[in-house]
Amino acid sequence: MPHDRAAAWALLAEFTPSQPLRRHALSVEATMRELARSHGVSDPAELESWGVVGMLHDFDYERFPTEADHVWRGMEILRERGWPEPTIRAVGAHAFYTGIERAAPVEKAILAADELSGFVGACALVRPSRRIADVPVESVLKRMKEKAFARSVDRSYITRGAEEWGTPLLDLVALVLRAQVGIAARLGLDGAPAAELPDEPVPPVP
Numbered sequence: 001m002p003h004d005r006a007a008a009w010a011l012l013a014e015f016t017p018s019q020p021l022r023r024h025a026l027s028v029e030a031t032m033r034e035l036a037r038s039h040g041v042s043d044p045a046e047l048e049s050w051g052v053v054g055m056l057h058d059f060d061y062e063r064f065p066t067e068a069d070h071v072w073r074g075m076e077i078l079r080e081r082g083w084p085e086p087t088i089r090a091v092g093a094h095a096f097y098t099g100i101e102r103a104a105p106v107e108k109a110i111l112a113a114d115e116l117s118g119f120v121g122a123c124a125l126v127r128p129s130r131r132i133a134d135v136p137v138e139s140v141l142k143r144m145k146e147k148a149f150a151r152s153v154d155r156s157y158i159t160r161g162a163e164e165w166g167t168p169l170l171d172l173v174a175l176v177l178r179a180q181v182g183i184a185a186r187l188g189l190d191g192a193p194a195a196e197l198p199d200e201p202v203p204p205v206p
């Protein structure tokens with residue numbers, strides 16, 4: 001079986017029954033592809049491989065949610081199943097506690113994409129319209145300073161993600177927002193709850 005987007009979705013579906021986590025995977029995938037494009041990537045296979053890192057980065061989380069297991073077990077499973085090493089390294093690089101140095105652009109991108117993709121979604125859901133398209137960039141920065149808002153999102157991941165990616169936070173927020181708009185309905189960020197994401201078919205490319 002090739003290690004492509006369809007295989008990534010199958011692996012995610014196998015380990016992750018949770019609908020919010022499946023949506024998180026798609027959301028981070030969309031951001032990764034947008035980051036790749038902004039980095040000058042145009043080759044479709046390369047774009048897909050950046051997206052796959054986003055889709056897979058938390059695939060083991062539902063089954064192995066502790067810091068002792070999450071990411072480590074995922075990397076092990078990816079290795080057992082023959083995923084390419086750059087993909088595995090990038091998955092491992094998304095959590096500070098793994099100590100995996102982020103050197104390749106795709107490794108910096110996953111840090112920049114992960115927490116912020118979820119955070120902008122939370123920003124959309126507190127608006128009357130519940131639409132991501134209505135979220136102003138500045139409002140995301142304001143929300144980041146509110147400790148009580150989306151408390152589980154560690155802001156240091158977001159600020160360091162922007163730093164390592166090498167863009168001002170404002171620009172990164174704009175990019176992440178833009179990435180979600182195209183798949184807003186699938187994420188439940190277009191004013192209505194999302195439809196169920198079943199194991200099959202593989203969701204369309206964002």
Ligand SMILES: [Fe+2]
Nearest residue numbers: 057058061095
């Ligand atoms: Fe994670």
Ligand SMILES: [Fe+2]
Nearest residue numbers: 057058114115
């Ligand atoms: Fe994540």
